Amino acid sequence: MDSSTYSMVLETSEKLFAGRGGGGFDPALWSAAEEAGFPLALLSEEHGGFGFSAREAFAPVRVAAACAVALPLGETLLANWVASQAGLGMLDGPVALAWSGVEAVPFGRHLRRVVCLSELDRGVGLSLLHPAAELWHPGTNHAGEERDVLIAIEPVAPQARVAMSPVALRAVMSTLRTVQMAGAIEAVADMCLRYCNEREQFGRPLGKFQAIQHQLAILATHSCAATVAADMAVAAFETLATQGEEVFIPTAAAAKLRAAEAATAAASIAHQVHGAIGFSEEYPLHLLTRRLWSWRDEDGSESQWAEYLANWAQTQPERGLWPALTACDLAKVA
Amino acid sequence: MALPTFPLETTTPAQAALRDEVRAFLAEALSDLPARERARSWTGFDAGFSRNLGERGWLGMTLPKEYGGHDRSAVDRHIVVEELLAAGAPVAAHWIADRQSAPLILRHGTEEQRRTILPRIAAGTCFFGIGMSEANSGSDLASARTRAEKTADGYVLNGTKLWTTYAHKAHYMIVFCRTGQAESRYGGFSQVLVDMSLPGISVSPVLDIAGEHHFNEVSFDNVLLPPDALLGKEGDGWAQVMSELAFERSGPDRFLSSFVLVDELLRCHKRMPGAAETSDLGRMVARLMVLRQMSLSVAGRLARGEQPVLAAAIVKDLGALFEQDVPEIARRVLRENASDPEYAAVFRRILLAAPSFSLRGGTREILRGIIARGLGLR
Structure with a gap:
């Protein structure tokens, strides 16, 4: 089922990111990721990329998240994808998309450029910014990842535009968080299993207690659901050009929402089965759970995407929800 | 870690056309069936409807043609089953036979059993009951006491099965029973194919909490079974019943049981949006969308000849949580607006x-x- 490119990308990213997480932005690691071609992987070869499929291109993002590596990898990937849609050419990273206004920009102070987005009557306007360091108002998310606000920017006229609805582009950006959550949840499940097999209380490993086994089983169901959610969103992103926004937006919205629910459950179970040690700074669980608590709200919280989906479900024509659901199934590409 | 994989399935144009064809048929066939009846999901019994599906080639789909089947993939079957359940079609008559008895007979049955029974299942004219649970053997199936004693002429079956859905309409039951001395906890079991018209079988109704009759208690009092009633190998009953359960656990009937209520809820709610309610509705839709793809993925793995036992258990666990949440979500969303009589009946x-x-x-x-x-x- 998996292409050889996919396995290769997975292997390379695991080699690169394993054991490198937990710290802040690491310029050397960023250079290594750039050398591996990860940030430009979605670009076609003529645009300076590798022409990877979306599944292949998002694989390093998932691995980096599982390793709690703080790099604007997915951000650069998507900014370049949007820029190429608008004919802006390849952008050296790190670079991120940011809606004009007040939103915090991921890794703002480390970015070479920002692709500023504005809602137009038809489509989304893009302008490239090169903000000076002093224009960033520093901030962080719950995991300590930089989320900086750009201050005192004069409004700039868009330099280019993409023929895509703003909500579709928001769904694209949310897919990055969905993929990250899927990676981190699987890593959390892995950490919990190892811990429960090793840690003994009352004379036997925690994993031998039925109450713990059932908690881990629930964690596994959520991890599987989050992985499928991420795969759905990435696959629908891949077919955006052929199946259209009508399929992609609800799929990505559902995926983000479901992965966020899984994140909440996974973090809760993980801390419970780890006991006090999982609550300590020295133990690496919080590197993942704090990220999950952040990512579930970034690029559209559950409530926001739920509102979108509820409206989508309620505005289907007379034949109801079911035909709309099956219309989102992935068509086999010839 | 040993988490199962759920590779995404893609739909071919032929599969999309099959879905459309089933949907168009159901729109016509069920046009007079009120929502409260469709809400029975796979406990709605209509032998005529089952025969109609058989005539259209939508039963026994994965069986080989030589046994009256259609050589279709598990994914094709999954698509038909999804459409039937989403529409609330009355599928109970053929449900057990088509879902688990036919694959069991195909895998473990004798040539004679395959030739005589499978074509009738595919035609929608032969119905089955599940003979697993007993009064003192619920989750602990290995404590079952029903016994088939071997004789010169075959077997003598004694014991009582419980919670047998539609035993009162079934032509056959596949009974999980003891045939030998248990050298281990899971040893000494077999499965026997019991013709429900044999003397010594009594079926008595057990009503559910809604007062409905679909469950039964089935007693076997010295029922004489021919030697070829044995299904599969003597002593292999435990392994066989586990593979039967894998079919029982993997399908869309594990998350679509309350879909008719989802539809009714959207019909009644349409014109009164509010923040808290929309959040509930949106979450419900998201969970359903992901569950569908998980279940479809299990069908894809079955179609490739795999036995995704763990993946099926995960889908069933998540699916049951979803199905059970639907009425609770409906209560929160609709609040005082439950006066629509059709909605109220479906909800109950x-x-x-x-x-x-x-x-x-x-x-x-x-x-x-x-x-x-x-x-x-x-």
Whole structure:
């Protein structure tokens, strides 16, 4: 089922990111990721990329998240994808998309450029910014990842535009968080299993207690659901050009929402089965759970995407929800 | 870690056309069936409807043509089953036979059993009951006491099965029973194919909490079975019944039981949006969308000849939680607006059916034990 490119990308990213997480932005690691071609992987070869499929291109993002590596990898990937849609050419990273206004920009102070987005009557306007360091108002998310606000920017006229609805582009950006959550949840499940097999209380490993086994089983169901959610969103992103926004937006919205629910459950179970040690700074669980608590709200919280989906479900024509659901199934590409 | 994989399935144009064809047929065939009846989901019994499906080639789909089947893939069957359940079609008559008895007979039955029974299942004229649970053997199936004693002429069957859905309409039951001395906890079991018209069988109704009759108690009092009643190998009963349960656990009937209520809820709610309610509705839709792809993925793995036991248990556990949440979500969303009589009837039917969703086909606790074993914890 998996292409050889996919396995290769997975292997390379695991080699690169394993054991490198937990710290802040690491310029050397960023250079290594750039050398591996990860940030430009979605670009076609003529645009300076590798022409990877979306599944292949998002694989390093998932691995980096599982390793709690703080790099604007997915951000650069998507900014370049949007820029190429608008004919802006390849952008050296790190670079991120940011809606004009007040939103915090991921890794703002480390970015070479920002692709500023504005809602137009038809489509989304893009302008490239090169903000000076002093224009960033520093901030962080719950995991300590930089989320900086750009201050005192004069409004700039868009330099280019993409023929895509703003909500579709928001769904694209949310897919990055969905993929990250899927990676981190699987890593959390892995950490919990190892811990429960090793840690003994009352004379036997925690994993031998039925109450713990059932908690881990629930964690596994959520991890599987989050992985499928991420795969759905990435696959629908891949077919955006052929199946259209009508399929992609609800799929990505559902995926983000479901992965966020899984994140909440996974973090809760993980801390419970780890006991006090999982609550300590020295133990690496919080590197993942704090990220999950952040990512579930970034690029559209559950409530926001739920509102979108509820409206989508309620505005289907007379034949109801079911035909709309099956219309989102992935068509086999010839 | 040993988490199962759920590779995404893609739909071919032929599969999309099959879906459309089934949907168009159901729109016509069910146009007079009120929502409260469609809400019975796969406990709605209509032998004529089952025969009609058989005529259209939508039963026994994965069986080989030589046994009256259609050589279709598990994914094709999944698509038909999804459409039937989403529409609330009355599928109970053929449900057990088509879902689990036919694959069991195909895999373990004798040539004679395959030739005589499978074509009738595919035609929608032969119905089955499940003979697993007993009064003192619920989740602990290995404690079953029903026994088939071997004689010169075949077997003599004695014992009592419980919770047998539609035994009162079934032509056959596949009975899990003891045939030998148990050298181990799971040893000495077999499965026998019991013709329900044989003397010595009595079927008595057990009503559910809604007062409905679909369950039965089935007693076997010195029922004489021919030697070819044995299904599969003597002593292999445990392994066979586990593979039968894998078919029982993997399908869309594990998350679509309350879909008619989802539809009714959207019909009645349409014109009164509000923030808290929309959040509930949106979450419900998201969970359903992901569950559909998980279940479809299991069908894809079955179609490739795999036995995705762990993946099926995960889908069933998540599916039952979803099905049971639907009436609770409906209560929160609709609040005082439950005066529509059709909605109210659908709601009550689903509410009163919901406790069974996490019991039938393996309780939530059994499933989580299976998942824990898959994770290497047991």
